[in-house]
Amino acid sequence: MSTITTEELSATTLLRFATAGSVDDGKSTLVGRLLHDSKSVLTDQLEAVERVSASRGQEAPDLALLTDGLRAEREQGITIDVAYRYFATPRRRFILADTPGHVQYTRNMVTGASTAELTVILVDARNGVVEQTRRHAAIAALLRVPHAVLAVNKMDLVGYDEKVFAAIAEEFTAYATELGVPEVTAIPISALVGDNVVDASANMDWYGGPTVLEHLETVPVAHDLSHCHARLPVQYVIRPQSADHPDYRGYAGQIAAGSFHVGEAVTVLPSGRTSKISGIDLLGEPVDVAWTTQSVTLLLEDDIDISRGDLIVPTKDAPPTTQDIEATVCHVADAPLTVGHRVLLKHGTRTVKAIVKDIPSRLTLDDLSLHPHPGQLVANDIGRVKIRTAEPLPVDSYADSRRTGSFILIDPNDGTTLTAGMVGESFAAPDPVKDESEDDGWDF
Template identity: 80%
Template sequence: MTTTQALDTSATTLLRFATAGSVDDGKSTLVGRLLHDSKSVLTDQLEAVERASLDRGRSGPDLALLTDGLRAEREQGITIDVAYRYFATPRRRFILADTPGHVQYTRNMVTGASTAELAVVLVDARNGVVEQTRRHAAVAALLRVPHVVLAVNKMDLVEYAEPVFAAIAEEFTAYATRLGVPEVTAIPISALAGDNVVEPSARMDWYGGPTVLEHLETVPVSHDLTGCPARFPVQYVIRPQSAEHPDYRGYAGQVASGALRVGQRVTVLPSGRTSTIAGIDALGQEVDIAWAPQSVTVRLTDDLDVSRGDLIAPVDELPAVTRDVTATVCHVADTPLTVGHRVLLKHTTRTVKAIVKEIPSRLSLDDLTQHAGPGRLVANDIGRVVVRTADPLALDDYAGSRRTGSFLLIDPADGTTLAAGMAGAAFGGSAAPDDSPAADDEGWDF
């Protein structure tokens, strides 16, 4: 928007979405076009882009520069890091994650899509569906992104031919349906020329669907997590030393899902000890109820041993407590993940030692078959793993909770993230309870 424009966004809904696609499919240009044509670019930003474009010998503004901010990105003409942009229209507010298309940076696409409610997958109309397109569709399905938009870009380079668009849309939709993607909306566009991005294209009168922005503004989005089982990962124990409250003990954190109420019976996991919520403090005041995603402090009637990483949940809606985590992972590191690999598993506010016990299968993106017993996963592989943890974890299925069903596998030597994991039913299977004795933490022999 210009510096003199302002929007009242108090009553509008919020949509988090991510872009994905192969290198040079035009993701950054699409994002720049969205920002430019929806008048969400400040005057000084546009002037800076125009100057940078002239310095690079362009006759007009290169809208991709609105998101490609790193020097290496501008030099190579590719997106490397996830670029977040915030903009609004009179109908909705948006948080946009422009993710890299290069296969080397698929890990960043996982990061950008992990919190998205919608993914825009771009395809070059000249190339059609390629391996990276299938990989991004698989990641979107794996992360349970509820809405997927197929943007068939560069229609101007195929003379706006409807048969080209129809063939690509049919192939991608069939593939996404097999992955379990619940909804695909296909839109033919030219990000460079602006066709069907914000304004309808007069050169594709055979298309009667929405533009990209129109679909983003109208797609149904629900942020209501209060109907889910309550989950409260403890982040910090508060014990203020004051004469006024000498016995105060509170457990601070963010409500991941559901709602907690004063007087509610709860269980602290993984210990299994039960208590009652005596009070809830929010912003320094006592409240009767707290719901996701509020940050609050919970006080219990009993003096229990509760620490960072514990999970507070209602006694009648408990997650599985397990030390054998069966999950689908997207391996994002250059170092292969192998059977016997010693890792750290980070789940909500809890980090425990773990060992990769099995790698039952690896997903083939070409035909969606599972290759049994691959032995290891390399960068960008998607596969099933069984991880044995040193201590029990209170874990939900990812299908039921993206927050408490996800985890990271981390290299204990240098802190590098190895894989992003989705517990349970991402591609089948579930986390099973385990009652075995505690592990030898020091020896990593689980």
């Protein structure tokens, strides 16, 4: 395994990416090949894979075993849970989410891709673009993942035919463009053999683009969220019982976007109370400014009522609060989501009661048409919903902030996650006409 110095590691950027594709398209093998050929696998891990592969009568190591860690995954030969892997090259650090391909586990892709800046969607060269491919592309588009890689796998099984690759790449790119995916890079590969994963293929001299690793190492990554409106969801109120700090009251949380400065005027939502930042503590030390992803404690000049679930924002760009939320959702639970369904809505660190007021449409993945008023959404459906909350919430558009523009719906009876939602997101097709028979009588 190659050695990366501490200095080299600190100087590299971080890329979060996810893999997706249908069952048997070779996602786990691709990830294993990526780790193996980039020398990111420890010796004992590789030896364990070699032993298991030999016990199955396989001549070569089954690299998929590097990611399929659950016993059920190894027995069935499929990925079930999201497998996270961390590795680094001299050029970049990576957090990889290997998501399941089976349709019943599509919901897990939402988890894996929710924080990704790039998604690798695999396609079997023999099968081309299938329904799962379209579903994964739709989810990536909804989650606004900025970069997409189409990895056309198993090119060795189609004789490394350039025409096969070109036809698949053209079909997928056209579909992704309709979805609004900003960038698609198509790469022909064979994960089993290693063609164009880390090393360039000698079997496809007609391809002049980057390998998968080369693209991952060079794709632009924008981690700077300082241009976004500053948001701090309060996780905890700190009141230490200390003689040294008898009046200390701090509001702790992870900054979701933007930056905060000492002396800045802020508003606490949903109450609307205002104050100024008198101090910022970071890792126990006072600082003048803090920014996105840092976990900090804000101190305010005024003693006002703030609790977990509140949102601290700059007064100059506070978002509006509302009890009526319209969003596009991906339904992830086995039980359907229906009109009139009473749920809990979790937004940031705040959880409130809510009710599903309407389901205006469901997306048909084949042609991206909208099926009006389906009445319910079942597992893996993507659709539009209108929700009424018991309390006002300060929500951003998902287009402005992936953190404060998203939410989940929870079953209040057993805590099951029902739906992942993106506020204000929609596809190009217009919403259907409102059903005038809708009951607007709310209990809250």
